[in-house]
Amino acid sequence: MSRLKRAERPYDIVLFGATGFVGTLTAEYLAAHAPRDLRWALAGRSELKLARLRERLREGTPGGTEIGVLRADVGDPASLRRLAERARVVATTVGPYVTYGEELVAACADAGTDYLDLTGEPEFVDLTYVRHDARARETGARLVHACGFDSVPHDLGVHFTVRQLPEGVPLRVDGFVTAEGALSGGTLASALNQFARVPHLASAARERRRHEPRLVGRRATTPAGTPRFAPEVGAWALPLPTVDPQIVRRSARALQRYGPDFRYRHYAAVRRLPVAIGGAAGVGALIAAAQLPPVRGWLSARLKPGEGPGEEKRARSWFRVRFVGEGGGRRVYTEVAGGDPGYGETAKMFAESALSLAFDDLPPIAGQVTTAQAMGDALTGRLRRAGIVFRVAATR
Numbered sequence: 001m002s003r004l005k006r007a008e009r010p011y012d013i014v015l016f017g018a019t020g021f022v023g024t025l026t027a028e029y030l031a032a033h034a035p036r037d038l039r040w041a042l043a044g045r046s047e048l049k050l051a052r053l054r055e056r057l058r059e060g061t062p063g064g065t066e067i068g069v070l071r072a073d074v075g076d077p078a079s080l081r082r083l084a085e086r087a088r089v090v091a092t093t094v095g096p097y098v099t100y101g102e103e104l105v106a107a108c109a110d111a112g113t114d115y116l117d118l119t120g121e122p123e124f125v126d127l128t129y130v131r132h133d134a135r136a137r138e139t140g141a142r143l144v145h146a147c148g149f150d151s152v153p154h155d156l157g158v159h160f161t162v163r164q165l166p167e168g169v170p171l172r173v174d175g176f177v178t179a180e181g182a183l184s185g186g187t188l189a190s191a192l193n194q195f196a197r198v199p200h201l202a203s204a205a206r207e208r209r210r211h212e213p214r215l216v217g218r219r220a221t222t223p224a225g226t227p228r229f230a231p232e233v234g235a236w237a238l239p240l241p242t243v244d245p246q247i248v249r250r251s252a253r254a255l256q257r258y259g260p261d262f263r264y265r266h267y268a269a270v271r272r273l274p275v276a277i278g279g280a281a282g283v284g285a286l287i288a289a290a291q292l293p294p295v296r297g298w299l300s301a302r303l304k305p306g307e308g309p310g311e312e313k314r315a316r317s318w319f320r321v322r323f324v325g326e327g328g329g330r331r332v333y334t335e336v337a338g339g340d341p342g343y344g345e346t347a348k349m350f351a352e353s354a355l356s357l358a359f360d361d362l363p364p365i366a367g368q369v370t371t372a373q374a375m376g377d378a379l380t381g382r383l384r385r386a387g388i389v390f391r392v393a394a395t396r
Helices: 021-035 046-061 076-085 102-111 120-141 152-162 185-194 198-211 244-254 271-289 292-301 312-316 344-359 374-383
Strands: 011-016 042-044 067-071 085-092 116-119 142-144 171-180 219-221 228-230 235-239 261-270 319-328 330-336 367-369 389-395
Touching: 011 021, 011 076, 011 344, 021 042, 021 344, 042 046, 046 067, 046 344, 067 076, 067 235, 076 085, 076 102, 085 102, 085 344, 102 116, 102 120, 102 142, 116 235, 116 344, 120 142, 120 198, 120 319, 120 367, 142 344, 152 171, 152 261, 152 319, 152 330, 152 344, 152 374, 152 389, 185 312, 219 244, 244 389, 292 344, 344 374
Parallel strands: 011 042, 011 085, 042 067, 085 116, 116 142, 142 367, 171 261, 219 261
Antiparallel strands: 171 319, 228 235, 235 261, 319 330, 330 389
16 A cells, blocks of 8 residues: 555545546546545546536446545646645646646655656656656655556566566567557647657756666666567567657666566567558658647647547557567567557556555555556556456467
8 A cells, every 4th residue: 555544645546637538538447446435536727627527427436436626737836736745646647748747746756645647758757757756765755657558568568578587587578569549639749749859858868867876787778679570470560769668678677577687679560561661751750740840730739638539439449569578598478458558548557557556565665666666566467357468478
């Protein structure tokens, strides 16, 4: 259970940004699946919208848990401090996080409140480490980033794969991602914002390296790799420039179980070469377009924050991440799979991460930590019970 005793705070979990697209999906999941004794609240700028959402949730789950309403605004640091002081765990969907997220991280670090988000922004993760990790260690707060499709399936999938391999030997794991889904406005805004901030991203990474302790006696690397045909999965493998490998590397640095010399490579798996070439060209064009403010604004206006794919589209969406792990003369093939990656399953991963921080018996750690480091097997077990697949496909 969270190091904060339940009597010390009125709420176990506060969901900030609850009326946004993913926030609403997360609230619906909590209302339907949370334990009946969960004390939780919806938080955001508009008390009217929050109250309407609460009433809708109550209608959908009669006899369910009571739900509070808290007004808080990223432009009002005092309101964020009050929010953090009332919760054992704060889960926020309000992004882009590099623009709107830091004040809440600071408030949680000061209050000793566990914090989790959905960021896929490496710059934000690095900045919060430099600025707030030390304070969180002092107060006992756990700061857990990337608790959705970025990066739970990859971080916990590698953790699951490593546990199938021998201990104390060099390990090599490759991850291959395939998915079918659609963007929301918030995801598009975060991606465009990140693509436009490449110099800031590099500067934040350098600053983190200056503060981060060196790993002594062990190695953990995540080289980008090169495009190639991967016969082990029967697809073209394209390096994925996402936050996921960085999260995996930090788990490997923190956990001895990853062995003395660990390497992870992260790919998109594409069956047909023309599709692979077209996808790479499309990402390159989007990155180039994001450098031009008028074009970036035009693209953002196509899908506004708060908008996203409908229920029918989400029902047809899916993801699968296949891992190939090797070490000590053993090779293992594993898989993590589920439904709609960006929204339905992200809401599930996010909600279960918050519940795990609030209620599970977890390692006594604090500061900026990963899902594998903070929750590991406990969260994997929760997600398996919630319908996300973690399985060993084959061993050699």
